Amino acid sequence: MIMFNLISPTLAFLFQDAPRSGFEQIKYSAANPDLAKFLVIGALLFIIGVAGVLTRRNIIVIFMSIELILNAANLNFIAFSRYLSLTGDPDAIAGQIFTVFVIVVAAAEAAIGLGIVIALYRNKETIWIDEIDLLKW
């Protein structure tokens, strides 16, 4: 219920200013999104990623959740980039460049992280994160 209570106003917000009704309205809104909608979706992605990181036991899934967080950030960058370009800011392209950087870093991070996971598995024969408490010592 809580999730629903959170999500429903969000959905309402996403489709609020449609000039038409019904399916037409949905189509129009999807074709002409405004900045706020991207931000909402980015926030949702971020929250989902954080929830995944905090709740899942499998390290691989945690990685995937981290990717979600990163992509939420990317989405924000892209959205602001587009928005600023519409307002005529000459530096708006920076957001897209930043996104490329984030993707590169994410790829590197994934490679290193998966390497760590493999090494961890070889030593501890597990990838369940609640069985790994080496940081305590």
Added chain:
Amino acid sequence: MLKYIWLVPLLPLIGAAINGLLGRKLRFSEPLIGGIAVGSVALSFLISVAAVYSYGFGGHAEWPRPYLTSQDGFSFDWIPGGAVSVNHGAEAEAAPRFALLNVEWSYQLDPLSSIFMLIVTGVGLCIFVFATGYMHGETGFYRFFAYMGLFMFAMLVLVMGSNFLMMFVGWEGVGLCSYLLIGYYFDRQEAANASRKAFITNRVGDFGFALAIFGVIATFGSAQYVDVFNQAKSYPIELLGHWGVLSWIALGLFIGACGKSAQLPLHVWLPDAMAGPTPVSALIHAATMVTAGLYMVTRTNVIFQHSQTMLLVVALIGAATAIFAATIGITQNDIKKVLAYSTVSQLGFMFMACGVGAFAIGIFHVMTHAFFKALMFLGAGSVIHGMHHEQDMRRMGGLKKYMPYTYWTFMAGWLAICGIIPFSGFWSKDEILWKAASTTHIPLGWLVWLIGTIAATCTAFYMTRLMAMTFWGRERFLDKPAGGEADEAHASAYDKGLAQHDAVYPSAGDRPRHEPGEHVGPVHEDVAHHVATHGHVHEGEGHGHGAHVPHESPPSMWVPLAVLAVLAVIGGLVGIGPAFRSVTGSEHPGGRLHIVSWLDPIIWNPVTREFNAPEGGHEAAPVAETAAPAEGAAHGEAGASVYGNTGFNLAHSVENSTHSELATEWIFIIISLVVAGIGIALGFLFYVWRPLLAGIWAQRLRPLYIASYNKYWVDEFYGWAVTRRTMDAARAVYAFDSKIVDGIVNGLATLSRLFSRIVGGIDKYFVDGLVNTIAAFIMRLMSPLFRAAQTGFTQNYALVMVLGLMVAVVLFFARDIF
């Protein structure tokens, strides 16, 4: 020529510098080293002769005034001392004043220094030439001549300096060179010991001399002779028992003279100094350096004549030394030891002369003694050389046949020292005894005369003994070593000859020495024959002979002997005594050439209170008939008033019975000739005619013989009283240092350690304990909380991060929200 006398000391110094600094590095050959040394001294001698001639007899003769090189600008300010306060002495105590003490380095040529210049350079030249032969083959040839040249420089500075400080520089310089040359064979323990002994004993004297110089400066405000003596002559005469400032100065000076001239308490170093090479003994320890004390006393005769006490001390010390050393000389067996004690004894005679007020006669004896003693030392060196470094007279005898030049020259020295008319020693020694008997300067003149006469007898006796044992009699060097005391030297030579030591040092010096593995013992017929037939081949080589047969020395050695022999024979003619005035026609024949007249300008006359006789005094020889009584009166009754009543006077008593001064003088001359004859006759009796008598009498007078043979145990006494006590003091000081001083330091260290341990304990148990307790308490209290946060699960940390992020976001927007 006068203005060049500064070259006289400088030339030997340059020679010494060349030899000493370059001789080793450039490997100078012996002729080159000898040439440099002899050449420099010869040049000095020539300059000295020319300078003295032009000083005394030239067209513009300076005599009797002293000539200073500063007159011609050959001087420099040596010690610009500045102002000194003059507050001693009668005048200065009334009105203290300041004087400007600027000590200059300038040379003074006056009658006294001219005599010493001629002796030092002239006799020195002979000895240098001799040394080139004697030292042939020595490893340190260059070193020897460097030291000798340095000695000549120092000695000439001593006698030519124009002030007390230059004399002191020379004084210390000759002491240093004496030390270096006694220790020339530094690889031998006894030479090293002897050199140290000489140096340390001289320190005692130098201490007195230095104090006297301080006294002179504090009293007169100057160190320049001319200034000092001009002031001193106006001081009152201090009679017996009165210790005024001049008496104290004279005492200090005389202590210095005792050290340098080996007078009684400080004589011990001179016999030991014979460990040096024989030319050194001749030059330094007979002819020149040891007479420096005489030079100093005569130079300061103004001061000495102001103190009757010190004159008496000088005379008595001189007399005591003369008899003391003469009696020791009788029993010594080492040829150089006999000559050494003879030197000490003769120096005693010279001081005797000074003490009785006859300074010129003392210098006269210095001169004649320089001739005949240098001659005899060089003769002894020649004998030692010929005997292959045998010094023990018991192993000699009959050398007359083998060493004719040495023998005949030695004979001249023997007659001179015995006091046989007309050899040089007679004139000076007889005059000393006459002056002692007739002195009005001091009481007890008769005692001085008596002791001197006995010492003269002893002198004649032991010199005859030396002649007999060395040159006459049986050829004992051919004997086989029979053991016993008489052969100890020979036996020790036997031992030493086999020692490795000698092989390392080809010529180890003046002692019996033999080549390693050499046969030491009776000379076989064939060896003797070989040497007899081929002896000339070895002549000049000096060393390396197989057998003990002596040989004559090379010309470089006997020519100086001949020169000195001539001087020893005729050298006394410059001082013919007043007793011969009927023969010579004058009290002091020869005018200025007579030594007493020559020296008069520097001798202070206590009656006239002026320095004697400028031009005309003794120059007026033809009127001496009238001058003589006045002179006699001046030295006689008038002198008595100056020095008070001096009690019994031997000469005056005799004169009262003979009623003739001339007869009295002749009586004393005959006495001194008779005692010389007695001494010689006894010597012949004991050592030539009845050789067994010597042993018999030595046995009969056993205690005396033993005492004399052991030199009256003075060395042993000093060893006990000075050396041992010094070492005791050193030990006591060491004990104080190690026990008390170190104890304090160590005690403090212990205390510090104790304290630090206490402080450490407090720190460790109290302060640390407190800190630890509090820390532990806090840790126990807080740790569960923080430990609980550290779960080790990654997601917990991530959760905290997220929560933190949320808080941050909330805080960030809080301003907008709330």
